[in-house]
Amino acid sequence: KTRCWPASTRVSLNKREVGDMGMKLILLGAPGAGKGTLASYLIEQMGVPSISTGNILREAIKNNTPLGQSAKEYMDAGKLVPDEVVIGMLKERIAKRDCKSGFILDGFPRTIPQAEALDEIAHIDCALSLEVADDVIEKRMTGRRVCLRCGATYHVEANPPRVKDVCDICGDKLVIRSDDQAEVVRHRLETYHEQTEPLKGYYEAQGKLKSIDGAQGITATEKFAVEALGL
Ligand code: AMP
Helix, strand or coil: HHHHCCCCHHHHHHHHHHHCCCEEEEEECCCCCCHHHCCCCCCCCCCCCCHHHHHHHHHHHCCHHHHHHHHHHHHHHHCCCCCHCCCCCCHHHHHHHHHCCEEEEEEECHHHHHHCCCCCCCCCCCCEEEEHHHHHHHHHHHHHECCCCCCCCCCCEEECCCCCCCCCCCCCCECCCCHHHHHHHHHHHHHHHHCCCHHHHHHHHHCCCCECCCEEEECCCHHHHHHHHCC
């Protein structure tokens, strides 16, 4: 009988089922691999919130809080913010009510100690890795535009806003992230390969790693993710 239901009904049922299961998903991948863009799509599909540690830190910098002041120099240099800072921040965030029925992590964990700390506080179901070659990433980053108010991400060619440099969601002005300059991007990629890529082995050993091609455009990446996650 379910086969006769309209597509919209099926989608909302799916959302509820996935939410009830409380799927806790990690998005892995180099900076610029498309984690933020995929997360904003999966929020709808899975009916759970997405948490970007990068967005929380950028917001703290914008508001000039003590957290922002201590994180800024690391971020501007393309380095990772110290583990104890981001782990504390993440713990506080996932303790909130909206994370009870699952969440998507975008940009956390980025080191093995972060993954170990996460394992102590949550049961992760899956780590989905977006595979994109470094040269593709370097090209992508120069066209990236972000909204510092709501965290939405755009690309001048691949995913432009309706009005140039204006956020579709909240109407704020879009900006180029200070750490998206070519030299900083290269440093961030090195940091990724050294410190974050080993997480693939960490989650593979737990039987939780799924990898998809993230270089075929936004729609293809969404399709691969839906298939890999069985949504
Ligand atoms: P993102 O927006 O995820 O690319 O993060 C931007 C920057 O924020 C990174 O280059 C790091 O400096 C910092 N950052 C975000 N998440 C983490 C994390 N989990 N661990 C350490 N630093 C982080």
